[in-house]
Amino acid sequence: MSTTMTPVDASGPDVPSGSATSSGGASAAALWRGRARRLARPAAAVLSGALLYLSFPPRPLWWLALPAFALLGWTLRGRRLRAGFGLGYLAGLGFLAPLLVWTGSFVGAGPWLALVAAEAVFVGAAGLGIAAVSRLPGWPLWAAAVWIAAEAARARAPFGGFPWGKIAFGQADGIFLPLAAVGGTPVLGFAVALCGFGLYEALRRAVAYRRTGRLPRVPVTAAVAAVLVPVAGAGAALPLVDAGAETGTATVAAIQGNVPRLGLDFNAQRRAVLDNHADRTVQLAEDVARGTVKQPDFVLWPENSSDIDPYANPDAYDVIDKAVKKIGAPTVIGAVIAPQTGKLRNTLIEWDPRRGPVDTYDKRHVQPFGEYIPLRPVVRLFNSNVDRVSRDFGPGSRIGVFDLAGTRVGLATCYEAAFDWAVRDTVTHGAQLIAVPSNNATFGRSEMTYQQLAMSRVRAVEHSRAVVVPVTSGVSAIIRPDGQVVRKTAMFTPDALVDEVPLRTSQTPATRFGIAPELLLLGVAAGGLGWAAVRARARRTGTAGTA
Structure with missing residues (x-):
C-alpha cells in the first residue's frame, strides 16, 4: 500500500479547496464597495452643481434647484470642515463650469477655467460653512443663510465681485419669484436654498422613522416648516407683483x-x-x-x-x-x-x-x-x-x-x-x-x-x-x-x-429695505457659525476633560 504525502503550507493551516478564491473575490468586492462609498459624496456634489446649472435659463427647469440643494444637503451634512470645503468646491465646479462656458467663447478655455476655478472657491467656502452648521438643530435655516453669505461675498470680491449665478437669477419662471419684491435676490435665493435643504431633512426624518418607528416632534416640525414656509411666503407675496400702470x-x-x-x-x-x-x-x-x-x-x-x-x-x-x-x-x-x-x-x-x-x-x-x-x-x-x-x-x-x-x-x-x-x-x-x-x-x-x-x-x-x-x-x-x-x-x-x-x-419692500434683508441673513449665518463653533469647542473640551 502506497501513501501520498501532502505538503503542509508553512504559512498557516490547510485551507479547503476553493476557499482562497472565494476570499479573494469577497475582498475585491469589499474593496470596490469601499471605493464606491468614498466616491459617492464627491459624485453627488458634482451632480448637485450640475442640477443647479440645469435650473437656469434658457431651460424653464427652475424647480431643479430644489433637488440640487437637497442632494447638496445629503453631501455635506455631518462632514468635517475640510471635507465640506472640498465637496462644496466640487459642487461649484459642477455648477459654474457649464454656466459660465460662454466666457471662453472667443478667447479660449483658459480664461473660462480660471474664472470657474476662482468663483468655485466661494461655493467651497459655503460648503465648509454648511458642514459646520449641519449638526445644529434646525440646520436647513442656518445652511441656507450660509449659502447667501457666500453669494454676498462673491458679489463683492474680487475686483468688485461677480454675482453671475446667484440662485435668484435662475428663478424667473419659478413659484418663489414674488419673494424678490420682499427682499430682493438675497431673500429669493434664501427661500430656494431653505426649501431644498428642508426637503432633504424631511426625507431623512422619514427614512429614520421607517427604521426606528420614532418621530421626534420638534425636528420633524422644523423640517416641514423649512419646506412649507418659503412656499407660503411666496404665495403671501403675490399681491406685491403688479403689472398695472400707476402714473400712465x-x-x-x-x-x-x-x-x-x-x-x-x-x-x-x-x-x-x-x-x-x-x-x-x-x-x-x-x-x-x-x-x-x-x-x-x-x-x-x-x-x-x-x-x-x-x-x-x-x-x-x-x-x-x-x-x-x-x-x-x-x-x-x-x-x-x-x-x-x-x-x-x-x-x-x-x-x-x-x-x-x-x-x-x-x-x-x-x-x-x-x-x-x-x-x-x-x-x-x-x-x-x-x-x-x-x-x-x-x-x-x-x-x-x-x-x-x-x-x-x-x-x-x-x-x-x-x-x-x-x-x-x-x-x-x-x-x-x-x-x-x-x-x-x-x-x-x-x-x-x-x-x-x-x-x-x-x-x-x-x-x-x-x-x-x-x-x-x-x-x-x-x-x-x-x-x-x-x-x-x-x-x-x-x-x-x-x-x-x-x-x-x-x-x-425690496426697494425700500435695500441691503437690510441681506444683512439680516448674514447675521443669521454668523449666528449659526458661531453656535457651531461654540458646540465644537465644548465637545473638544469635554473630551479632553474626560481623558
Missing part, C-alpha cells in the same frame, strides 16, 4: 441693429454697427409714417451701438442726429467716448431730436477683464487676448436717470444688471421704468443672453418696474413689472420692438 403709460421702442460678425472682432466694423442701428431707426420712422407702428415717446439703442465717439467724429454725430430727427423722439445712444487723455467711458447719451446730445450716463461698474484689465502684466503671461483691451475703461460716478419726454428712465448698462445696488438706486432716484442696454455680440449664440435676460425679469419683480432690454444682437425684450416678457427679438436679426409700457412710482 409710455410707448417705447427698443432698437436691435445687429452686428456684421460674431465674437471679439465684431467692432472692427464699428461704422457698420452704427449704420445698422441708424438704418433700423429710420425704418421704424417709415413704419410710423405709414401707420403700421405707433409713434414711440422715446427710443432706446443698445450698449456699444456707436463705438465711434460722436463728440470726436462729425460723421458719426451726423448719422445719429439724422436718425433721431427722423424718428422724432428722444433716443438713448450707447457710445464709447474716447477723451484725448485718461480712460475710455462706456456712455449712454440722451439725444434730443432738436437739441442733439443733452445728457450722459457713464457706466459705473465696468467689467474686469472685459472693459479693463486688472494686473495686466501678470494676466498677459497666461493669455495674450488681454491686449485686445488696449485702453482701459473707467467708471462713472453719477446715478443714471434720464427724463425722456416726461418719463423718468433708470439706466443700468449690461453687466450692471447683475448688481443689486446698480438697479435699485435708479428706482430710489425716481425711475418709473428701467432700461438695460446691452451688447452680447461678444458671446455669440451662447446661453449668456438668456441668463442676462432672466436677471432683468427678476429685477422687474424686485422693483415693480417695466424693464426694456435693447441688445445689439439679441435677445432684446420688453418685460412687464410682473416679470413677463411681452415682446422679444430673435438673435442676430435686425428688429425694433415697440410697446406701451406701464409706468410706476410705488416702491416694493
Whole structure:
C-alpha cells in the first residue's frame, strides 16, 4: 500500500479547496464597495452643481434647484470642515463650469477655467460653512443663510465681485419669484436654498422613522416648516407683483441693429454697427409714417451701438442726429467716448431730436477683464487676448436717470444688471421704468443672453418696474413689472420692438429695505457659525476633560 504525502503550507493551516478564491473575490468586492462609498459624496456634489446649472435659463427647469440643494444637503451634512470645503468646491465646479462656458467663447478655455476655478472657491467656502452648521438643530435655516453669505461675498470680491449665478437669477419662471419684491435676490435665493435643504431633512426624518418607528416632534416640525414656509411666503407675496400702470403709460421702442460678425472682432466694423442701428431707426420712422407702428415717446439703442465717439467724429454725430430727427423722439445712444487723455467711458447719451446730445450716463461698474484689465502684466503671461483691451475703461460716478419726454428712465448698462445696488438706486432716484442696454455680440449664440435676460425679469419683480432690454444682437425684450416678457427679438436679426409700457412710482419692500434683508441673513449665518463653533469647542473640551 502506497501513501501520498501532502505538503503542509508553512504559512498557516490547510485551507479547503476553493476557499482562497472565494476570499479573494469577497475582498475585491469589499474593496470596490469601499471605493464606491468614498466616491459617492464627491459624485453627488458634482451632480448637485450640475442640477443647479440645469435650473437656469434658457431651460424653464427652475424647480431643479430644489433637488440640487437637497442632494447638496445629503453631501455635506455631518462632514468635517475640510471635507465640506472640498465637496462644496466640487459642487461649484459642477455648477459654474457649464454656466459660465460662454466666457471662453472667443478667447479660449483658459480664461473660462480660471474664472470657474476662482468663483468655485466661494461655493467651497459655503460648503465648509454648511458642514459646520449641519449638526445644529434646525440646520436647513442656518445652511441656507450660509449659502447667501457666500453669494454676498462673491458679489463683492474680487475686483468688485461677480454675482453671475446667484440662485435668484435662475428663478424667473419659478413659484418663489414674488419673494424678490420682499427682499430682493438675497431673500429669493434664501427661500430656494431653505426649501431644498428642508426637503432633504424631511426625507431623512422619514427614512429614520421607517427604521426606528420614532418621530421626534420638534425636528420633524422644523423640517416641514423649512419646506412649507418659503412656499407660503411666496404665495403671501403675490399681491406685491403688479403689472398695472400707476402714473400712465409710455410707448417705447427698443432698437436691435445687429452686428456684421460674431465674437471679439465684431467692432472692427464699428461704422457698420452704427449704420445698422441708424438704418433700423429710420425704418421704424417709415413704419410710423405709414401707420403700421405707433409713434414711440422715446427710443432706446443698445450698449456699444456707436463705438465711434460722436463728440470726436462729425460723421458719426451726423448719422445719429439724422436718425433721431427722423424718428422724432428722444433716443438713448450707447457710445464709447474716447477723451484725448485718461480712460475710455462706456456712455449712454440722451439725444434730443432738436437739441442733439443733452445728457450722459457713464457706466459705473465696468467689467474686469472685459472693459479693463486688472494686473495686466501678470494676466498677459497666461493669455495674450488681454491686449485686445488696449485702453482701459473707467467708471462713472453719477446715478443714471434720464427724463425722456416726461418719463423718468433708470439706466443700468449690461453687466450692471447683475448688481443689486446698480438697479435699485435708479428706482430710489425716481425711475418709473428701467432700461438695460446691452451688447452680447461678444458671446455669440451662447446661453449668456438668456441668463442676462432672466436677471432683468427678476429685477422687474424686485422693483415693480417695466424693464426694456435693447441688445445689439439679441435677445432684446420688453418685460412687464410682473416679470413677463411681452415682446422679444430673435438673435442676430435686425428688429425694433415697440410697446406701451406701464409706468410706476410705488416702491416694493425690496426697494425700500435695500441691503437690510441681506444683512439680516448674514447675521443669521454668523449666528449659526458661531453656535457651531461654540458646540465644537465644548465637545473638544469635554473630551479632553474626560481623558
